[in-house]
Amino acid sequence: xxxxxxxxxxxxxxxxxxxxxxxxxxxxxxxxxxxxxxxxxxxxxxxxxxxxxxxxxxxxxxxxxxxxxxxxxxxxxxxxxxxxxxxxxxxxxxxxxxxxxxxxxxxxxxxxxxxxxxxxxxxxxxxxxxxxxxxxxxxxxxxxxxxxxxxxxxxxxxxxxxxxxxxxxxxxxxxxxxxxxxxxxxxx
Numbered sequence: 001x002x003x004x005x006x007x008x009x010x011x012x013x014x015x016x017x018x019x020x021x022x023x024x025x026x027x028x029x030x031x032x033x034x035x036x037x038x039x040x041x042x043x044x045x046x047x048x049x050x051x052x053x054x055x056x057x058x059x060x061x062x063x064x065x066x067x068x069x070x071x072x073x074x075x076x077x078x079x080x081x082x083x084x085x086x087x088x089x090x091x092x093x094x095x096x097x098x099x100x101x102x103x104x105x106x107x108x109x110x111x112x113x114x115x116x117x118x119x120x121x122x123x124x125x126x127x128x129x130x131x132x133x134x135x136x137x138x139x140x141x142x143x144x145x146x147x148x149x150x151x152x153x154x155x156x157x158x159x160x161x162x163x164x165x166x167x168x169x170x171x172x173x174x175x176x177x178x179x180x181x182x183x184x185x186x187x188x
Contacts, residue, residue: 002117003139004047004110006129007039010143010156016126018150025148029175032144033071039142040078044119047110047132050088052125053099060096085113087128107135130158138184141165147176 008016009026017023028036048056058064059079065072084099091101102109105128113121114137123132132138141163143156157163165182172178 002044002114002120004114004121004123004132004137005043005140005142006123006132006138007142008124008129008144008156010145011148011150011153012145013149013151014156015150015153016156018153021153025150026144026146028144028177029173030069030071031173032175032177033069033075035144035171035173035179037071037075037078040075040082040122042120043082043122044117045083045085045113045121047085047087047121047123047128049125049128050086050091052128053084053086053088053091053094056124057094057096105131107131107137110135110137126154126156130161133158133161133163133184136186140168141182141184143180143182145178145180147178 009023009028010016011018011025018025046056056079059076062076065076080097082098084094084096086094086099086101087103087105088101089103094101110132123129123138129138141157164185164187166185167180168183169181170179
């Protein structure tokens with residue numbers, strides 16, 4: 001059975017992006033990028049909302065990667081080797097391999113995916129992540145806290161949902177980013 005892991009780069013005040021939609025403050029250095037590579041290497045299926053998928057699909061193309069560091073090129077391969085499910089009512093097609101569209105988020109289908117998966121699953125995007133948290137589907141939360149306060153924007157964690165967490169791991173990077181990994185405690 002696979003675990004569903006919500007993973008994100010987050011400002012210290014809890015946002016995925018600032019009020020203008022920018023997340024340039026979370027661009028990883030080589031060590032942080034290597035961390036994400038290792039994390040994503042264990043993911044068999046990634047669940048995305050439309051906007052997150054549109055952000056991530058840049059990894060499908062090699063056009064821009066030629067002059068990038070090896071750690072960045074490596075991530076592209078890891079991303080391509082992962083199955084992807086995009087939840088969208090407006091997206092007419094996907095432009096990446098190993099990707100399918102689902103028109104609505106079905107909690108029972110996600111439970112079945114977890115139960116039948118031989119590897120972990122990730123979920124990315126504030127909206128779709130909030131749905132998974134509300135339905136008790138998220139098993140772990142992996143956050144990389146960037147040393148920046150953006151003052152507002154898109155919250156990383158769902159509003160109006162109480163989560164009991166247990167710290168499983170933490171690490172500090174030289175650039176000031178702090179990694180925290182929590183198990184989500186589900187009421188019996």
